[in-house]
Amino acid sequence: MPARPPSLRAIAAFESAARHESFAKAAEELNLTQSAISHSIRGLEDRLGARLFLRRGRNVVLSDEGRSLAERLRVSLMLLAQALEGVSPAEAGESLVVAVPSVFAHRVLIRRLSHLRPNLSLELRPDLGVRAVQSGEADLCIDHGAGGYAGLASRQLGREVLFPVAAPGLAADPERLDLAPLIENGEHSWALWFSHMQALRPAHAPALTVRDWRLAIEAAKGGLGVCLASDSLVAEELRSGELVRLGARVMPTLQACHIVWRAHGPKVRQVGRFVDSLAGDLDADEAPLPVARSAA
Numbered sequence: 001m002p003a004r005p006p007s008l009r010a011i012a013a014f015e016s017a018a019r020h021e022s023f024a025k026a027a028e029e030l031n032l033t034q035s036a037i038s039h040s041i042r043g044l045e046d047r048l049g050a051r052l053f054l055r056r057g058r059n060v061v062l063s064d065e066g067r068s069l070a071e072r073l074r075v076s077l078m079l080l081a082q083a084l085e086g087v088s089p090a091e092a093g094e095s096l097v098v099a100v101p102s103v104f105a106h107r108v109l110i111r112r113l114s115h116l117r118p119n120l121s122l123e124l125r126p127d128l129g130v131r132a133v134q135s136g137e138a139d140l141c142i143d144h145g146a147g148g149y150a151g152l153a154s155r156q157l158g159r160e161v162l163f164p165v166a167a168p169g170l171a172a173d174p175e176r177l178d179l180a181p182l183i184e185n186g187e188h189s190w191a192l193w194f195s196h197m198q199a200l201r202p203a204h205a206p207a208l209t210v211r212d213w214r215l216a217i218e219a220a221k222g223g224l225g226v227c228l229a230s231d232s233l234v235a236e237e238l239r240s241g242e243l244v245r246l247g248a249r250v251m252p253t254l255q256a257c258h259i260v261w262r263a264h265g266p267k268v269r270q271v272g273r274f275v276d277s278l279a280g281d282l283d284a285d286e287a288p289l290p291v292a293r294s295a296a
Contacts, residue, residue: 006044011073013040014052018062018070019135067134067151071262074136095121096270099128099141103213104257108232109142112281120274130260140261140271147256153263155275157282160230160257161250162188165243167223174247176200181207181225185216188228196251217243232257 016026017037027034045052052066062070100109105126113122125138132138133152143149147156166172172180178199182190184206194201207225210216216227217234221242229243230253237243259278261271 006047007040010040010044013037014044014066015070015073017041017053017060018066018073021059021061023060062151064151071136071151071264095123096140096267096274097123097125097128097132097138098274099125099130099132099138101142101144102126103233104142104144107235108282109278112278120270120277122274133260133262136262136265139265139267140259140274143258143260144256145258147258149258149260152260154258154260155279157257157259157279160232160253162193162228162230162253163250164193164226164246165217165229165234165238166220166226166246168241168244170223170226172226172246174249177226177246178202183207183216183219183225183227184209185211185213185227185229187213190228193228193251197249 012030013026013032013036016029017023020026020029023034023037023041026032027037030037041052048065048069050065051063052069053060054063105124109124125132128138128141130141130143130149130152133141142157147154164172164174164177166180170180178194178201180202182202184190190206191201208219210219213229213233217229217237219225220227220229221237226246228251231238234243238245259275261275262268265271
């Protein structure tokens with residue numbers, strides 16, 4: 001290991017370049033030339049024996065080693081700032097900033113907050129995503145996607161499946177949905193459903209096409225047709241009886257719900273408590289709901 005720490009100039013150059021992912025913006029922020037930024041970072045790379053940035057034409061992106069160093073450096077700078085301001089880490093780190101999609105917050109998270117372990121102060125930010133965790137703006141993120149988060153820790157909360165739902169009064173045979181009035185949702189395509197089920201595709205156009213999942217669910221509740229949804233989106237409506245599942249068939253999706261965080265972040269204990277509590281609550285959720293069967 002190096003006998004002496006690198007120069008503050010090299011640390012400042014790397015921190016700024018890592019935050020902006022741009023040598024030019026780092027040079028502007030620090031009032032230095034781009035050549036000086038590049039020279040400082042090159043010296044830091046030589047000292048550590050690792051490439052911190054990968055060049056993509058005129059652009060740069062953090063390597064895995066660079067992202068790891070940037071995360072540790074953010075923690076060190078936060079502790080330094082707290083020491084200079086006379087604030088203890090415990091006092092400064094009580095509240096967790098959670099980046100969460102509005103769909104998940106509205107349909108899943110809000111009704112489970114009372115079940116989470118006590119003494120967790122949360123700030124929900126539906127306007128942030130995974131990048132906010134990488135930059136340190138958020139402590140953790142709930143992401144709906146295919147997974148794979150370089151340099152971050154993650155835990156899968158569940159893989160979604162889709163199934164058809166409709167209002168109880170809508171007469172729709174689960175085995176002949178090609179004859180039913182269909183509500184096309186931009187997020188969940190009926191074409192994929194019929195292809196996956198190797199079933200007949202309807203010759204008629206959808207009865208209604210909407211882009212917003214909320215409108216699709218409201219339309220289905222109003223008896224306008226059948227829409228595709230996942231349990232996380234319509235659990236409340238299924239429990240209340242406003243909607244029913246049509247048949248037992250489901251279509252798996254390529255996406256899943258993940259919770260993502262920095263493994264070496266300053267609030268790793270609080271994050272761990274939140275992750276374990278939320279995952280445990282989801283695992284202990286109620287048994288699958290009954291489904292509507294084909295008409296006799």
